Amino acid sequence: MSSSFGRRGPTTHYGRAGLDQVTAKPHDALAKVLQAELEATGQLIRERMESRYAPRIPQVTAHLVDAGGKRLRPMLTLAAARLCGYDGPYHVHLAATVEFIHTATLLHDDVVDESEQRRGRPTANLLWDNQSSVLVGDYLFARAFQMMVEPGNMRVLDILSSAATTIAEGEVLQLSAAQDLTTTEETYITIVRGKTAALFSAATESGAVLAGAPDDHVQALFTYGDALGIAFQMADDLLDYQGDSSATGKNVGDDFRERKLTLPVIRAIAAADEEEHAFWHRTIGRGKQQEGDLEQALALFEKHGTLESTRQTALEWSAKARAALQALPESEIRDLLSDLAAYVVARLN
Amino acid sequence: MSSSFGRRGPTTHYGRAGLDQVTAKPHDALAKVLQAELEATGQLIRERMESRYAPRIPQVTAHLVDAGGKRLRPMLTLAAARLCGYDGPYHVHLAATVEFIHTATLLHDDVVDESEQRRGRPTANLLWDNQSSVLVGDYLFARAFQMMVEPGNMRVLDILSSAATTIAEGEVLQLSAAQDLTTTEETYITIVRGKTAALFSAATESGAVLAGAPDDHVQALFTYGDALGIAFQMADDLLDYQGDSSATGKNVGDDFRERKLTLPVIRAIAAADEEEHAFWHRTIGRGKQQEGDLEQALALFEKHGTLESTRQTALEWSAKARAALQALPESEIRDLLSDLAAYVVARLN
Numbered sequence: 001m002s003s004s005f006g007r008r009g010p011t012t013h014y015g016r017a018g019l020d021q022v023t024a025k026p027h028d029a030l031a032k033v034l035q036a037e038l039e040a041t042g043q044l045i046r047e048r049m050e051s052r053y054a055p056r057i058p059q060v061t062a063h064l065v066d067a068g069g070k071r072l073r074p075m076l077t078l079a080a081a082r083l084c085g086y087d088g089p090y091h092v093h094l095a096a097t098v099e100f101i102h103t104a105t106l107l108h109d110d111v112v113d114e115s116e117q118r119r120g121r122p123t124a125n126l127l128w129d130n131q132s133s134v135l136v137g138d139y140l141f142a143r144a145f146q147m148m149v150e151p152g153n154m155r156v157l158d159i160l161s162s163a164a165t166t167i168a169e170g171e172v173l174q175l176s177a178a179q180d181l182t183t184t185e186e187t188y189i190t191i192v193r194g195k196t197a198a199l200f201s202a203a204t205e206s207g208a209v210l211a212g213a214p215d216d217h218v219q220a221l222f223t224y225g226d227a228l229g230i231a232f233q234m235a236d237d238l239l240d241y242q243g244d245s246s247a248t249g250k251n252v253g254d255d256f257r258e259r260k261l262t263l264p265v266i267r268a269i270a271a272a273d274e275e276e277h278a279f280w281h282r283t284i285g286r287g288k289q290q291e292g293d294l295e296q297a298l299a300l301f302e303k304h305g306t307l308e309s310t311r312q313t314a315l316e317w318s319a320k321a322r323a324a325l326q327a328l329p330e331s332e333i334r335d336l337l338s339d340l341a342a343y344v345v346a347r348l349n
Numbered sequence: 350m351s352s353s354f355g356r357r358g359p360t361t362h363y364g365r366a367g368l369d370q371v372t373a374k375p376h377d378a379l380a381k382v383l384q385a386e387l388e389a390t391g392q393l394i395r396e397r398m399e400s401r402y403a404p405r406i407p408q409v410t411a412h413l414v415d416a417g418g419k420r421l422r423p424m425l426t427l428a429a430a431r432l433c434g435y436d437g438p439y440h441v442h443l444a445a446t447v448e449f450i451h452t453a454t455l456l457h458d459d460v461v462d463e464s465e466q467r468r469g470r471p472t473a474n475l476l477w478d479n480q481s482s483v484l485v486g487d488y489l490f491a492r493a494f495q496m497m498v499e500p501g502n503m504r505v506l507d508i509l510s511s512a513a514t515t516i517a518e519g520e521v522l523q524l525s526a527a528q529d530l531t532t533t534e535e536t537y538i539t540i541v542r543g544k545t546a547a548l549f550s551a552a553t554e555s556g557a558v559l560a561g562a563p564d565d566h567v568q569a570l571f572t573y574g575d576a577l578g579i580a581f582q583m584a585d586d587l588l589d590y591q592g593d594s595s596a597t598g599k600n601v602g603d604d605f606r607e608r609k610l611t612l613p614v615i616r617a618i619a620a621a622d623e624e625e626h627a628f629w630h631r632t633i634g635r636g637k638q639q640e641g642d643l644e645q646a647l648a649l650f651e652k653h654g655t656l657e658s659t660r661q662t663a664l665e666w667s668a669k670a671r672a673a674l675q676a677l678p679e680s681e682i683r684d685l686l687s688d689l690a691a692y693v694v695a696r697l698n
Binding site: 112130141162 | 454506521524
């Protein structure tokens with residue numbers, strides 16, 4: 001359910017949000033600035049995914065970790081800590097923690113969704129079995145908690161364990177909200193916080209706390225991570241309906257076929273007349289889909305302008321993320337984080 | 350995969366280990382001594398299993414929690430803390446943590462094993478679905494970590510997060526060792542530590558550490574929990590082959606049908622001649638079982654005395670648990686913990 005960021009970002013659409021001056025993708029630029037620490041994080045991840053007794057654990061983990069995710073979440077932790085002047089070694093532990101939590105949720109998500117592809121490769125549940133995915137996910141969760149204890153910072157532990165709770169809660173909520181036409185925008189945001197934004201904000205907030213940053217800086221980085229995560233997931237949900245499948249690696253309308261209540265659908269249902277409501281009830285509520293339904297859904301989005309209004313909302317969250325950064329002292333990393341928030345929605349056309 | 354302790358213990362066999370003077374089951378007596386704290390633990394469990402957004406979480410959790418497990422693990426934490434003179438409020442948090450970790454593993458185990466019954470009721474994966482069991486399990490893990498942070502004791506966090514790692518590692522190892530005839534006794538013990546003993550020893554050790562007990566007392570309570578857990582699981586594995594199904598709630602030979610490499614089988618394979626080896630290869634290795642195979646397995650156990658030798662080994666672990674307690678000052682709770690270690694193997698005939 002979680003997203004894989006900017007896998008093959010459609011650079012042709014890149015200028016849309018007024019970022020013409022940015023030539024490299026901001027996460028690539030961030031990766032360059034944080035190169036040494038990202039390498040140390042990768043090293044720690046490889047060390048900690050080992051198991052003395054169960055070789056299947058590193059096999060399954062490596063299958064995901066080596067598949068070339070962008071390491072966006074660990075990068076956020078490292079960037080936040082550095083931005084707040086941290087010069088100790090433990091931001092690397094938190095970065096690896098965050099990536100382990102993310103990897104564990106991917107393993108469990110793919111079981112829950114019965115997915116067959118992830119990052120362009122067969123999923124672990126397909127290559128091994130559901131059992132391995134569930135149990136290796138549990139192992140990575142436990143390893144994550146072990147690692148986050150090492151810096152010896154109670155507030156960091158509180159932030160990261162609370163994020164793990166929010167993530168699981170959001171996933172369960174998504175499960176029970178699935179196919180429920182009465183799902184509200186508020187519930188959608190709660191689900192989005194669970195599936196994406198909670199780990200983004202925990203990544204940035206814990207980095208700031210580890211660095212001993214003042215409260216307003218901690219709050220600013222929390223808000224940045226939260227808003228970035230929401231903008232990011234909204235963009236992902238929008239691209240599901242209008243993305244170029246060669247660019248996103250997903251087929252247009254996957255969410256429709258899986259009957260997901262994302263923002264364009266929620267808003268189209270809110271604006272629906274009786275006949276349209278019957279359409280949504282049949283296709284999303286009951287899952288009775290037939291040839292031409294996706295086209296009809298897209299026509300209803302067009303009629304009510306819900307793709308455009310979703311894009312506007314995503315832009316607002318992106319702007320909120322960028323505004324939060326203003327509380328922080330100017331620096332190269334701050335600018336790159338701002339570019340990143342802009343880039344996330346610059347994919348939208 | 351984990352066991353439900355003494356659900357309807359066969360009291361007729363109770364005298365076997367020389368416990369004639371004990372009239373109540375020791376865990377009932379312990380529950381009486383710890384009544385107030387167990388009630389506080391139950392209260393905390395009910396509070397923390399709530400979810401602001403996802404009502405399915407308390408529904409699924411309550412289905413397991415209310416099914417009347419013996420709360421053996423939280424009792425061990427409370428007993429250890431009290432035995433070491435703890436008079437603060439946080440042993441209740443650790444006890445609830447331990448029960449949440451246990452409940453989460455049960456939810457995931459039932460998915461992994463495709464179980465349909467647990468504690469005499471349909472499993473959550475059957476009543477709801479695998480998705481709910483995976484995600485509610487994740488929620489309880491996360492909640493457990495949140496709770497264990499509250500006492501603010503780093504060493505306790507280290508113990509409990511390491512136990513969670515060992516549990517998951519043991520489960521994965523069991524998965525890859527399943528049906529593998531070359532599984533050694535050493536691997537079996539590693540698996541048993543993962544599925545049972547790691548949480549027992551973390552429960553007792555963390556209680557002692559929370560109480561600020563001296564190192565030798567902490568070590569004694571760790572050893573007690575570890576040995577108790579191993580004796581307990583060995584007894585469970587043994588009862589699978591010789592239990593009275595009306596007393597254990599399980600059918601004789603379930604482990605054989607599920608091709609589990611428990612100690613009686615491992616020892617029978619080690620002693621097997623060529624023909625017997627072919628039998629084990631067919632029934633456990635390849636899973637080609639037919640009418641009369643269970644009887645044949647039991648006959649081979651009898652021939653090589655492996656049920657009796659397993660019982661002896663379980664008695665040795667029980668004795669080790671009781672011996673460890675000698676390092677601790679005499680008290681009612683210490684005596685009850687000693688009785689408990691005896692009771693676990695007193696079920697064996």
